[in-house]
Amino acid sequence: DAKTTQPPSMDCAEGRAANLPCNHSTISGNEYVYWYRQIHSQGPQYIIHGLKNNETNEMASLIITEDRKSSTLILPHATLRDTAVYYCIVRAHNAGNMLTFGGGTRLMVKP
Amino acid sequence: DAGVTQSPTHLIKTRGQHVTLRCSPISGHKSVSWYQQVLGQGPQFIFQYYEKEERGRGNFPDRFSARQFPNYSSELNVNALLLGDSALYLCASSTGTGGEKLFFGSGTQLSVL
Numbered sequence A: 001d002a003k004t005t006q007p008p009s010m011d012c013a014e015g016r017a018a019n020l021p022c023n024h025s026t027i028s029g030n031e032y033v034y035w036y037r038q039i040h041s042q043g044p045q046y047i048i049h050g051l052k053n054n055e056t057n058e059m060a061s062l063i064i065t066e067d068r069k070s071s072t073l074i075l076p077h078a079t080l081r082d083t084a085v086y087y088c089i090v091r092a093h094n095a096g097n098m099l100t101f102g103g104g105t106r107l108m109v110k111p
Numbered sequence B: 001d002a003g004v005t006q007s008p009t010h011l012i013k014t015r016g017q018h019v020t021l022r023c024s025p026i027s028g029h030k031s032v033s034w035y036q037q038v039l040g041q042g043p044q045f046i047f048q049y050y051e052k053e054e055r056g057r058g059n060f061p062d063r064f065s066a067r068q069f070p071n072y073s074s075e076l077n078v079n080a081l082l083l084g085d086s087a088l089y090l091c092a093s094s095t096g097t098g099g100e101k102l103f104f105g106s107g108t109q110l111s112v113l
Helices: none
Strands: A009-013 A018-023 A031-038 A045-050 A061-064 A070-075 A084-092 A105-110 B005-007 B010-013 B019-024 B031-037 B044-050 B053-057 B064-068 B074-078 B087-094 B108-112
Touching (some): A009 A018, A018 A031, A045 A061, B019 B108, B044 B064, B044 B074, B074 B087
Parallel strands (some): A009 A105, B010 B108
Antiparallel strands (some): A031 A045, B064 B074, B087 B108
């Protein structure tokens, strides 16, 4: 799986949009971009994934650049409960359930 | 519906001992994966089981083994515990092996003294 690079930490004001970037310059054509988050003392939680089109669900939006070398996870109205470590992962659809987690971005949402 | 359940939640062992961790997947899920998370790092893949067969193994020594039962629950066994085995052990379930999203349990915190 391709390697990802994320900033180690970010702050966001409550109620504002949180934009979390991820670089994956070596991504292959059959690899998807997945985002998971891990709230303290819990297991990781799936957020969203995409191949090349932008995606949106009830939790977040995923914007993937046209060259697919980077992406941004957007939490439109961050709340204190969104404070967590966010992991960007690239993974081929036929790679089974092996996810390669990096260090992630620790997002702190502040009042 | 219940999520992924793991037991025990916390465990303290001494070096050289053996440990068994248990995981029950979400009802209807046939695949179980195990991850190790050392403090301050992201989870690291250990094993995947699907339909009772091993479908993937990460870079872990043979002291680590696992199995999946007919009801799709799973056990992770670690022999000859080392201090470095202290970690949060996470279990994840999914419907299959084709890139579906994983659902993680809250983990078992293992401390080796």
